[in-house]
Amino acid sequence: MKIFKLFFIIYLISSFNHLEASNDDIKSKITKNLRCLVCQGQSVYDSDSEFAISMKVLVDKKLEEGFSEIQIYDFFKERYGEWILYDPKLNKNTYILWLLPILIFLIGGAIIIKSFIIKKN
Amino acid sequence: MKNKLLPIFITFIFIIIFIFFYSGLKNTNIYTPEIKINNKIPSFKGDLIYSDETINSSNIFKSDKFYLLNIWSSWCVPCRKEHALLMKLKEIKKIEVIGINYKDKKINAENFLTELGNPYEKIIFDQEGVISIEWGAYGVPESFLIKDEIIIKRYIGPLDKKLIEEMKLIIK
Amino acid sequence: MLYSSIGYYALILGLGISLILVYFSIKNFKNSSTLNTKILSFTFLQFFLVVISFICLIISFVLSDFSNETVFNNSHTTKPLFYKIAGTWGNHEGSLLLWLLVLTLFIFIFFLKTKNQPLKYKLLTLIFQQIIIIGFSLFLIKTSNPFNFIFPTPEEGMGLNPILQDPALAIHPPILYLGYVGSSIIFSSALAATYLNIVSKVWASHIKKWIIASWVFLTLGILLGSIWAYYELGWGGFWFWDPVENVSLMPWLALTTLLHCIMILEKKQVLTSWVIILSISTFTLSMCGTFLVRSGILNSVHTFANDPERGLFILVFLFSLIFISLFIFFFFNKSSPNNSNSIFWLSKETSIMINNWFMMYFLSVVLIGTIYPIFLEVLSSQKISVGPPFYYKLIIPFLIPFLIAMAIGPKLKWIKSNIEDKVYLISFLIISIVLSFLIIKKFNSNLLINTILVSSALYLFFITLRDFFIKKYTNVSQNIAHFGFSLLILSILLNSLFSSEIITNLKVGETFTSSNAKIIFKSINQKEKKNYKSVTANFSIENLDGTIEDLSPELRIYNQPNIVTSEADIKTTFLSDKFIVINIVQNQDYFNVRYQVKPFMLWIWLSVILISFGGLISFFKKEYEK
Numbered sequence: 076m077k078i079f080k081l082f083f084i085i086y087l088i089s090s091f092n093h094l095e096a097s098n099d100d101i102k103s104k105i106t107k108n109l110r111c112l113v114c115q116g117q118s119v120y121d122s123d124s125e126f127a128i129s130m131k132v133l134v135d136k137k138l139e140e141g142f143s144e145i146q147i148y149d150f151f152k153e154r155y156g157e158w159i160l161y162d163p164k165l166n167k168n169t170y171i172l173w174l175l176p177i178l179i180f181l182i183g184g185a186i187i188i189k190s191f192i193i194k195k196n
Numbered sequence: 197m198k199n200k201l202l203p204i205f206i207t208f209i210f211i212i213i214f215i216f217f218y219s220g221l222k223n224t225n226i227y228t229p230e231i232k233i234n235n236k237i238p239s240f241k242g243d244l245i246y247s248d249e250t251i252n253s254s255n256i257f258k259s260d261k262f263y264l265l266n267i268w269s270s271w272c273v274p275c276r277k278e279h280a281l282l283m284k285l286k287e288i289k290k291i292e293v294i295g296i297n298y299k300d301k302k303i304n305a306e307n308f309l310t311e312l313g314n315p316y317e318k319i320i321f322d323q324e325g326v327i328s329i330e331w332g333a334y335g336v337p338e339s340f341l342i343k344d345e346i347i348i349k350r351y352i353g354p355l356d357k358k359l360i361e362e363m364k365l366i367i368k
Numbered sequence: 369m370l371y372s373s374i375g376y377y378a379l380i381l382g383l384g385i386s387l388i389l390v391y392f393s394i395k396n397f398k399n400s401s402t403l404n405t406k407i408l409s410f411t412f413l414q415f416f417l418v419v420i421s422f423i424c425l426i427i428s429f430v431l432s433d434f435s436n437e438t439v440f441n442n443s444h445t446t447k448p449l450f451y452k453i454a455g456t457w458g459n460h461e462g463s464l465l466l467w468l469l470v471l472t473l474f475i476f477i478f479f480l481k482t483k484n485q486p487l488k489y490k491l492l493t494l495i496f497q498q499i500i501i502i503g504f505s506l507f508l509i510k511t512s513n514p515f516n517f518i519f520p521t522p523e524e525g526m527g528l529n530p531i532l533q534d535p536a537l538a539i540h541p542p543i544l545y546l547g548y549v550g551s552s553i554i555f556s557s558a559l560a561a562t563y564l565n566i567v568s569k570v571w572a573s574h575i576k577k578w579i580i581a582s583w584v585f586l587t588l589g590i591l592l593g594s595i596w597a598y599y600e601l602g603w604g605g606f607w608f609w610d611p612v613e614n615v616s617l618m619p620w621l622a623l624t625t626l627l628h629c630i631m632i633l634e635k636k637q638v639l640t641s642w643v644i645i646l647s648i649s650t651f652t653l654s655m656c657g658t659f660l661v662r663s664g665i666l667n668s669v670h671t672f673a674n675d676p677e678r679g680l681f682i683l684v685f686l687f688s689l690i691f692i693s694l695f696i697f698f699f700f701n702k703s704s705p706n707n708s709n710s711i712f713w714l715s716k717e718t719s720i721m722i723n724n725w726f727m728m729y730f731l732s733v734v735l736i737g738t739i740y741p742i743f744l745e746v747l748s749s750q751k752i753s754v755g756p757p758f759y760y761k762l763i764i765p766f767l768i769p770f771l772i773a774m775a776i777g778p779k780l781k782w783i784k785s786n787i788e789d790k791v792y793l794i795s796f797l798i799i800s801i802v803l804s805f806l807i808i809k810k811f812n813s814n815l816l817i818n819t820i821l822v823s824s825a826l827y828l829f830f831i832t833l834r835d836f837f838i839k840k841y842t843n844v845s846q847n848i849a850h851f852g853f854s855l856l857i858l859s860i861l862l863n864s865l866f867s868s869e870i871i872t873n874l875k876v877g878e879t880f881t882s883s884n885a886k887i888i889f890k891s892i893n894q895k896e897k898k899n900y901k902s903v904t905a906n907f908s909i910e911n912l913d914g915t916i917e918d919l920s921p922e923l924r925i926y927n928q929p930n931i932v933t934s935e936a937d938i939k940t941t942f943l944s945d946k947f948i949v950i951n952i953v954q955n956q957d958y959f960n961v962r963y964q965v966k967p968f969m970l971w972i973w974l975s976v977i978l979i980s981f982g983g984l985i986s987f988f989k990k991e992y993e994k
Contacts, residue, residue, distance in 0.1 A: 103869070110753050112227070112334045116610050116668040118755070121603050123934075123951045123960070125299055126334055129325030136326060154332035155229045161755025168750060172740045176762055179732045183725040203698040210694070214687045217665070220742040221679045225667040227751055271955070301955050 105134050105147055108161045118161060229332065231350045237342055238330040242320035245297060245305060256318060262291040262367050263342040266316070267328050269300045270308035272336040274354035279312045281360050286315040290367050295319040298328055298336050341366065369517075372436045375424030376515035382417040382472070383505040385410055386498045393491045393498075403487055411479050411494070414501075415472040422469050425514050426456045434525050437516035438462060444527040446899040454538035460662060460678075461514035463541055468508065470549035471501050478553055478578075485574055492560035493553070499692070500552055503685045511678045530900065530926045530933050536596040540589060544616065547586025548654040551619060553578050554626070558647030559693060563700045567640040572633035575647075577987060579630055582650075583623045584983045590616050591976045599938055604867075604947045604964045606972070609756045611666040614738045615657030618731060622650040625727040627983075628720050638717075641703045642724075648693045653735075655686045665742055719777030726770045733762045764821065771824040771857065774850055775831040778843070792834070800826035807862075822861050828854035845989065849982025855975035859968040867966045875958040876905075886910040887963055901925040905950050905959065919948045945969040 106120035111127045119130045130151075137147050151159050163169045239253045257263050266282060268275040285293055295316035297305045302321065309316075322328055331340065341349040341363060348366065351359060389410050396404045425438070429452045434440040442459040443452055457466045475497040482490055508514070557575055561567045593616065598606040607613060626646040633643050660666050663679020737754045745751055776793065804822035832851035836844075872880045874889045881887075888908040895902045903923040910916050922935040936949040944967040951960040 099869075108755070108757060110755070112229070116608075118608075121601075121605060121608070125325065125954060128953075128960075129299070129329055132324045133326040133329050154329070155334070156227075156751070158227050158229070158751045158753050161753050162757035162761075163752050163754055168744060168748065168752065169740075172736060172744075172754065172758075173762075175736055176729060176733045180725075180729040180766075183728055187721055187725060203694070207691070207694055210687065210690055214683070216743050216746050217659070217683055218680070219746040220665050221663060221676050221683070223665075223745055225664055227667070299954065304955075 101144060102131075102134055102138060105138075105144060106131055108148070109134075109151060110159050110161055112155060112159065228352070229334070231352070232332070233347050233350055235347050237340075237345050237347055238332075240327050240330050242296075242322060242327050245302060245319040245321045251318070251320070256294060257342055257345050260344075264291055264293045264363070265296065265331070265340040265342060266293060267296045267298050267322075267331070267333050267336055267338045269298045269336050270304040271300065272298075275337045276312065278337060278354040278356070279315070281355050281357065282315040283313045285360070285363075288364070288367065291363075292317045296322050296327055296331075298322050299325045369433065369435050371424040371427045371431075371433065372515040372517065375421040375428070376513070378417045378421040378424065379468075379505065379509060379515075382414050382421070382468075383502065383509065385414040385417065386502045386505065389414065390495055390498050390502075393495050397488055397491045397495075401487065403490070407491070407494070408479055411472075411476045415469075415476045418465070418469050418472045422456075422465055425462055425465060426453055429453060429456050432525065434523070435517055435519070435521040436514075437518045438514045440518060440522055440525050442527075443525040444899070445524060447527070447533070448898065450535075451533045451538070454533075457541050458532050458537070461508070461512045463545075464504065464508050464512050465514055466541060466545055467549055468501065468504050470545050471497065471504060471552055474550055474553050475501075475556075478557075482574065485571070486564070486566065489557070489560050489564055489566060489571075492563060493557040496556035496559045497552060500556065500689070503688070507678075507681050507685065511675070511681055527926075530924060530931055531600060534596060534600055536592050537600070540592040540596060543585055543592060544589025547582050547584075547589050547623075548616075548619060548657075550578065550582030550585060551623060551650040551654055554582065554647045555651035555693075558644050559696050562644050562696055565700065565702055567633075567644060567701075568637060569634055572630050572643070576627075576630050576634065579623065579627050580983050580987045583620075583627055584980045584987065586616070586620050586623060587976060587980045587983070590620060591973065591980075595973060598969070599936055603949065603962065604869075604936075604945075604966055609737070609759045611668040611738050612661050614734050615660055618657065618734055618738075619650050619653040621727055621731040621734070622646055622653055625724050625731075626650060628723050628727075632717055632720055641697075641701055644697060644701060648697070652686070652690060652693070655682070655689065659683055659686050660738070666738070716777065716780045719773060719780055722773050723770075723777065726766060726773070729766060730763060733759060737762075764817065767857065768820055768824045771828045771854065774853065775828040778835075778846060778850065779831075793831070796830045796834075797823075797827055800824070800830060818861070818865060822858070825854050825857040825861060829858060845982045845984075845986035847982070848985065849979050852975045852978030852982060855971060855978065859971040859975055863966055863968045863972065867964060869962065869964045871960070871962050873953065873956075873958045874961050878958075880961075884912060884965075885963070887961065889959075889961070897924075899926060907948060907961075907963075909946065909948070909963065917946060919946065921948050921950045923950060923952060940970055942970055943967060 103120060107118050109119040109130060111117045111119050111122040111124060111130070113126045114122045114124055117127075119127045119134075134147060137150065142150070148160055157164070157168075163172060165173055237253065237257060241250055241252055243250050264282075264285060266278075268279075282293055285291055293315045295318070297319055300321075300323070305319075305321075320327060328334075328338075331338075335352075337354050339351040339355060340347050341351075349363070389407065392404055392407050392410070396407060425436075427433075428436045428439050429443055430449065432439065432443060432445050432452070434443075438459060438461045442462075443455050447455065456462045475494060478493065478497075479490060554575060557571075557578070558567075561571050561575075590613075593613070594606040597608070598604065626643065629639055629643050629646060632639055659679065659682040661668070662675075663682060664676060665679060737758050741752055741754055779793075801819075801823040804826055805819050807822065828850065832847055832854060836847050836851065868884055870880065870882055870885065870887065872887070874880060874887070876889055876892050879886060879888045886909070888910070890906045890908055892906070893902075893904045895904070901924070903925065904920050905922070907919045907921070908916055909919060917939060919937040919939060921937045924933045924935060926933070932952060934949050934951055936947055938948075939946040944965055947964040947966055949962045951962075953960050
């Protein structure tokens with residue numbers, strides 16, 4: 076019971092927090108999620124190639140025009156394909172990608188619990 | 197029974213993984229985006245090099261001709277080679293060549309054209325490279341064959357004689 | 369040219385000795401009850417031959433012998449001596465020779481140092497290790513020969529990438545390989561022990577030192593790689609979830625898990641099958657990593673030159689090892705009798721099992737994230753990218769219970785325990801939560817998950833700190849290592865929450881003012897150095913509190929190969945790093961300037977050193993304490 080009260084208090088306090096994001100933060104977040112097309116395994120944020128620099132300018136422009144984060148990702152996905160995004164979307168191609176680790180976690184848990192149940196019997 | 201099943205199952209899984217890796221070896225790890233054609237052209241606004249006026253994309257591709265949009269720069273070496281072929285295209289009435297000057301200095305671009313000739317009806321000055329990204333390009337040179345505001349063909353890399361001949365057939 | 373020949377024939381001889389060793393070992397295994405001393409001599413001879421081969425390669429590099437293809441591809445007469453030497457192992461062929469060196473060294477040390485184990489076990493370990501050595505020798509000689517001749521001899525070499533000319537990067541491979549390759553002994557000996565059915569407390573005590581040694585080196589190796597990435601790659605990051613990095617993290621996760629399990633096995637005869645599986649997996653993951661990185665199957669920032677032929681060889685070799693291990697495991701492993709009914713749920717054994725559970729989950733996240741794109745592409749020809757957002761989303765939520773379990777776990781007694789200092793445990797929990805809430809609220813980063821994460825890290829921090837000062841628990845090494853881990857997570861969290869960055873374009877003489885700092889681009893100097901032109905930009909940064917700092921990032925313009933690199937200037941203090949880097953903007957006369965303030969960077973490095981230090985203490989402990 077004590078633990079529940081504790082968690083409830085924590086939740087109340089933390090719910091006074093609200094997400095605050097400046098334009099710079101969003102820009103960093105987006106460019107970190109975009110993959111540089113002409114580099115070997117770098118994000119647009121990290122890269123200083125010509126292409127990456129243009130991408131960064133374009134992200135700025137789109138943000139100014141009022142594009143949301145998702146719209147910007149869609150914009151680039153349309154032109155360059157899924158590969159350009161570092162965060163794989165949950166779609167039919169990536170179900171296994173996201174769910175397999177969780178499945179493994181659950182299986183691990185089951186094995187551990189099973190080993191205790193065996194003992195009890 | 198159960199004791200025999202597990203080893204067989206696991207061995208089977210590893211064989212599958214082996215097959216996957218083996219097939220994966222043949223694929224290249226370099227990514228080239230899929231060439232998408234039969235899409236509508238992107239709409240954009242840009243400044244023209246010689247006149248400094250801003251132009252809207254809807255005004256460029258208006259008439260019933262074929263258009264070849266060519267992305268080029270003065271510092272791009274393969275662009276020099278394809279430039280001569282572009283000059284030949286200028287002579288064909290049915291097609292109009294539009295240029296996007298990518299990440300360049302105006303002075304260098306103008307010198308380039310003075311030296312090698314100007315095949316472009318209009319040249320858009322894309323200093324920051326953002327217009328090219330609107331087109332889905334990612335390097336120089338790249339070209340797009342357009343008709344009725346639809347992209348019919350896309351060329352990544354410099355044009356060569358063979359591609360130009362193909363283009364001429366399409367135009368006819 | 370002479371040295372290349374000597375090096376090459378030394379390798380061939382070494383391979384021949386492998387066969388001799390296998391032959392004698394099998395004979396000795398069947399016949400005698402005492403060790404055939406020839407075997408020890410041959411093991412040393414094999415190591416010695418690989419040393420000779422390695423030294424010959426170094427000499428070829430130092431002498432700039434461009435008749436050697438590897439030297440030609442990776443060196444240049446103007447390279448400083450230190451980097452000529454380091455260039456030996458900074459390329460594909462040379463680094464494989466380093467693998468071979470460590471493989472042969474470790475089996476020799478194993479033979480020398482292993483006293484109280486049955487003879488058959490030592491011989492069998494040798495045989496398995498020789499299988500690995502034979503595989504690598506063949507790989508080297510057939511597809512990656514460091515001693516290929518080219519004729520006519522070129523005048524000059526192709527140069528080495530200037531980014532790789534760096535002290536940290538020079539020692540990063542040797543240390544990393546001591547870890548990676550060190551796990552080969554664990555692999556070989558686990559297979560030997562399984563076959564002979566001697567996986568027991570005695571074996572656990574014996575192999576534990578090897579596990580710790582391998583683990584310490586691997587931890588430090590990864591650290592060096594991160595430090596190098598931080599100051600050399602030029603944008604202040606130190607971990608990118610790049611395939612090459614993931615590939616070093618995976619064996620580390622398996623090895624850490626193994627380390628924990630071996631502590632249980634030392635005391636009771638349980639989890640033997642699991643320990644064997646982990647032992648096999650660690651080295652398998654190292655090999656798998658070698659495959660992923662050298663075959664060209666993945667796209668990454670720091671891959672070696674890629675070659676599908678090599679990839680195929682490693683793939684077949686890797687899976688041969690896997691199938692051998694599977695065979696031995698399934699045919700010879702006798703699982704221990706189920707005496708886990710003597711464990712109460714609240715006990716140290718359980719907490720270690722929970723550790724295993726979470727670690728295997730983390731391992732699966734990294735493994736799946738790294739190789740999934742390969743599998744998807746084979747199935748559907750679609751290429752996707754799996755990057756940092758994937759790993760963070762799956763790992764961070766699970767870190768929270770993991771940290772708390774790390775705090776409470778060591779306090780539990782073996783077999784059964786009542787938690788004694790319940791008051792302390794709960795009060796620390798409350799303090800952690802409140803403290804982290806205050807920190808996060810004050811500095812204006814408002815995210816619920818951050819609060820919870822920081823508080824669980826703080827919790828571990830306080831608990832381990834208190835334990836250290838009370839000296840209640842005699843297991844100092846584990847205490848320090850866990851404390852180090854809490855410090856690591858805390859530093860990483862606080863660093864990512866409170867880092868700030870200014871990116872702007874400036875010409876010489878211009879100033880940029882923001883709410884946090886004023887950046888003044890004072891001047892620029894140019895200097896001609898031995899193999900590059902140096903352009904140094906001098907900045908003055910004025911902080912909010914009035915202090916002024918001078919920073920001078922540099923651009924290096926190399927001629928062979930034709931590259932421009934950016935050298936950041938970093939001012940490190942205990943509290944934060946100030947990091948500045950400039951880049952040329954093509955066709956323009958201004959520079960792109962990136963200035964970052966990164967708090968607690970130093971603590972990230974120190975905490976990893978602390979973790980390794982904990983392991984080191986454990987290694988040198990004379991007796992295992994109850």
